[in-house]
Amino acid sequence: MLKQNLQLKLSQKLSPQQIQLMKLIQLPTLAFEQRLKEELVENPALESGKEDNVEADEFGEQDDFDDYDNERIDTDEINIDEYLSDDETPDYKLQTNNYSDDDDDKFSPIVAQISFHQDLINQLNTFMLNDEDRVIAEFLVGSIDDMGYIRRSIQDIVDDMAFTQGIYTDEEKVTDILLNIIHELEPSGVGARDLQECLLLQLRHKTPSDAVELATDIIENQFDAFTKKHYEKLLQKYGVSQDQLRKAIDEIEKLNPKPGGAFAGNSKAVEHVIPDFTIKINDGELELSLNGRNAPELHVSKDYQEMLETYKASADKSNAQKDAVQFIKQKLDGAKWFIDAIKQRQETLFVTMSAIIQYQQEYFLDGDETKLKPMILKDIADMVGLDISTISRVANSKYVETPYGTKLIKEFFSEAMINDQGEEVSTIEIKKILQNIIADEDKQKPYPDDRLAELLKEKGYPIARRTVAKYREQLDIPVARMRKKI
Template identity: 80%
Template sequence: MLKQFLNLKLSQKLSPQQIQLMKLIQLPTQAFEQRLKEEMNENPALEGGDEDEYENDELEFEDDDYDDNDENERIEAEDINIDEYLSDDETPDYKTQVNNYSEEDERDSPLAASWSFHQDLINQLNTFILNDNERQIAEFLVGSIDDMGYIRRSIPDIVDDMAFTQAIYTDEAAVEKILHIIHQLEPSGVGARDLQECLLLQLKHKTPTESVDLATDIIENQFDAFTKKHYDKLLQKYDCTNELLKKAVHEIEKLNPKPGGSFAGNSKITENVVPDFTIRIVDGELELSLNGRNAPSLHVSKDYQEMMQTYKDSRDKSNSQKDAVQFIKQKLDSAKWFIDAIRQRQETLYVTMNAIMHYQEDYFLEGDETMLRPMILKDIADLVGLDISTVSRVANSKYVETPYGTKLIKEFFSEAMKNDQGEDVSTLEIKKILQNIIEAEDKKKPLPDDQLAELLKEKGYPIARRTIAKYREQLDIPVARMRKKM
């Protein structure tokens, strides 16, 4: 049965310009610069560089300007001089600029060549005398080594994989033999199947001494007791002096648990942090500045504006001309929207960070993390009159340079807890005090979580033991037993 009824509802739809602004706000400086280059490359109506402010006159078009039935305005496409409507220089200037050398000093840029981790291992195999079958097995084993230097698979699985994927038929004994050759490669410890084997391989590469021999025996036969730091059991087991055991443990601590990560030719990209804001103290007052790379000088191409004006003033308008001017108008609108979005982005970033700076003024003046106030996204959103999601976009993945180092903005946000005086204190303050207590403890008898809770309670922070454990894990601090040192 069909029914007809009215349904009222409220809905919010974001315009393309609003969506573009939200995407720009969440970008850090480096990503924003890349986005800017992409936009300038795609839109020839958008130009960079300093230029006087221009009058932004909207060009109105009447419906009859696009009347396709006006036969008097029809002109063949080949009669149109496209050069009058398209810019002669559609390549942005930044793509043709070279800052490395002078004009007279043109040269090819040298490229840095480096071996990959696995290629270096293959090169080392050339120093061993292997027949064709053994070399195939060795290269397969090298290919099975992960970036940390381990072979995470069992010998039977490797034998099966070589048979099914490479048509290399062999047995476990032959693979074990080649694996011993892999274990002789550098860096020492490469090709190990677990941490225990990795440490043993490295110890066997060392010059034998009393402490190295003891360390080897400990890893080979008392690995579980060592990982749990049961030093009393080790002293009783080996009936050695405390000093000798301390030297043996020190030998083990010097080993590399990830031999592949130490490879000199490892070409992993190191991410550079570019601060989006800078806070300085000038005459006892805080001064905030936005990274200049977030405020580029952009303007709409005057050539494109003149094309639009020329078309508006002309009396003869062909269909081909209308298509061309539609393209021009689209690019002009897109350029104006993008420039407006960047201006709004700059204002939003500055206003939000300025509110954060003044909210945490005590910290930025003194640099003491215990002076950080409890602060959530809603606190800043209410101050600046923006949505919580907008403040979150500003705080996420952005950094501020302070007199005390470069900080991630979202680290200034924290929940509140009550101290014994009933006052709200930041969880960051409690974590900092907890960290200081652990750093000052006796490493021979580290404090368990229940004792840490008692110490914090004495300082005026009544916190449960499970909360201490949570904060300790967030600070990446191990349990008391694992913090024990000889």
């Protein structure tokens, strides 16, 4: 049986403008600049720079956006033929003698880099190889990953060459070329099938010495004991002194476990961190500034505003002209909204960071991380009267340059714990003390997690062993066994 019910429901939906504003707030400086460039390209009614004969305020736009048309546009009185052109290039630009030196494209020299794999192929040219061996060698080079390893089995490589290259060979032939050709290429260790082989290849290219010979024997025959840092077992096995074993381990620690990653031409593009804020200390007072690249100078195009004024004086009428007017009005509205959104973004960033500075003033004055107070998103949201999600968008993607280095803002947020005196302390403070304890420990007998918990309790921080383990992992500090040194 079908039933119909009438139900009233109150819901809240975000407008497209609100969604766009939240996305703008979330963007760091570099991404914001890219978004700005896209908007300038997409909206011809939006222009950058100061508008002629108009005083710009501190945010780079007019105090009054020249309310270009608050009235209803009479589309029956519009003639835009004189404003529309089939050619967007002005005539003077088509005359070669009108170009000045300033119009010339300026190119910066670009370094032509050779890829990691191309460098290996170039090295193969120094070997005397017949056609079949060269094809196999090049196929092996193509099987090397960016870290310098061959992760596939020799049998898989043999089968793949048969199916894709029509080269029918056997494992013995491929292994021979791998060991005698590929393993001779630079950097040392390239073409290894696992970490153990990679380290052995590098050791065999080193100048012979007692330490190198011992290191080679350890990697070749006692690799498991070495990785687990069973130094007592190694001392007993080889009958050497601690000093001799230490020198051998030093030789191993100098090796590169990722030989391909060290190749300069293999470097990937790295996004540089651009601080969104800068904090300076002037006469004991904190000064906050927003990166100027977040405050572009924008204005609404005068040409587009003049079009609308001209439409009213026109006697021609057509549907095409009405559509064009709606298009221009939409672009003008979009430009005005975008300028408003940029200003609101700047204000939101500034008031949020100002509140964080006020909350963590003691830390920002001397840089001692143990003075960071417990602070959650709600604390700042209550101070500035914004939603927690807005504070989160600011904190998760923005950086601040301080006298103590450039920091990700979310690093200043932490949960609270109660010490033995009943006071609230930041988990950041506990992590810093834990880090200091581990840094000062005897590396021959590093503290296990239960001992670290006892030491923290002695300092007034009663936390469980599993919590210590969690903080240690968050600090990227290995377990006691892996911190051991001889």
